[in-house]
Amino acid sequence: MTTASATAAGILAAHTREVADFPKPGVMFKDLTPLFRDPAAFDVVLADIAARWAGQVDVVAGVEARGFIIGAPLALRMGLGFVPIRKAGKLPGDTHARSYDLEYGTATIEVTTDAFTAGHRVLLVDDVLATGGTAAAACDLVEGAGAQVVGLEMLLELSFLGGRDRLPGREVRAILVD
Ligand SMILES: O=P(O)(O)OC[C@H]1O[C@H](OP(=O)(O)OP(=O)(O)O)[C@H](O)[C@@H]1O
Numbered sequence: 001m002t003t004a005s006a007t008a009a010g011i012l013a014a015h016t017r018e019v020a021d022f023p024k025p026g027v028m029f030k031d032l033t034p035l036f037r038d039p040a041a042f043d044v045v046l047a048d049i050a051a052r053w054a055g056q057v058d059v060v061a062g063v064e065a066r067g068f069i070i071g072a073p074l075a076l077r078m079g080l081g082f083v084p085i086r087k088a089g090k091l092p093g094d095t096h097a098r099s100y101d102l103e104y105g106t107a108t109i110e111v112t113t114d115a116f117t118a119g120h121r122v123l124l125v126d127d128v129l130a131t132g133g134t135a136a137a138a139c140d141l142v143e144g145a146g147a148q149v150v151g152l153e154m155l156l157e158l159s160f161l162g163g164r165d166r167l168p169g170r171e172v173r174a175i176l177v178d
């Protein structure tokens, strides 16, 4: 029997472009733009994610930039709001911030202090789980702002980089694990 997730995984595998030595030597970059420009394929992947988390979350959050591409249409499909977690210096007003390391550099992300309703259940989405630095910082940020991360949804997981180890006790789902 073919499950919905197996179908989504096959679609992801067929719509991932691997680019060696980008953005720096030694990194095998997983480019999901082939998925984003194929509406039928993207729709299957979003439907799979929506079915997995239906009724369990109150709001979807995504990290700039690729988390926006997935998170906003997912939230709309689920009838939920979307909260953008942005790279430093982009959001107006009062913000919470966290800095972190990732596979090819360092970064700071921010969210506005009024982004979440206290106690809301948050689904955090992104395209790739690599070292887990981004996801761990984003969880910290959401929970520091008074909401609760009930799950993380990643399209691709680069398991050899150990991202899950930085998310102990978290419900982390990846559609395709490399
Ligand atoms: O698990 P990690 O090692 O933290 O890496 C994963 C993060 O790296 C990529 O974003 P990037 O920071 O390259 O930003 P972009 O979405 O703006 O391209 C990706 O979209 C994840 O957010």
Ligand SMILES: Nc1ncnc2[nH]cnc12
Residues within 6 Å of the ligand: 027, 028, 029, 030, 031, 102, 103, 104, 128, 130, 131, 158
């Ligand atoms: N190898 C990789 N490909 C795409 N996005 C990434 N983010 C961190 N590492 C990555």
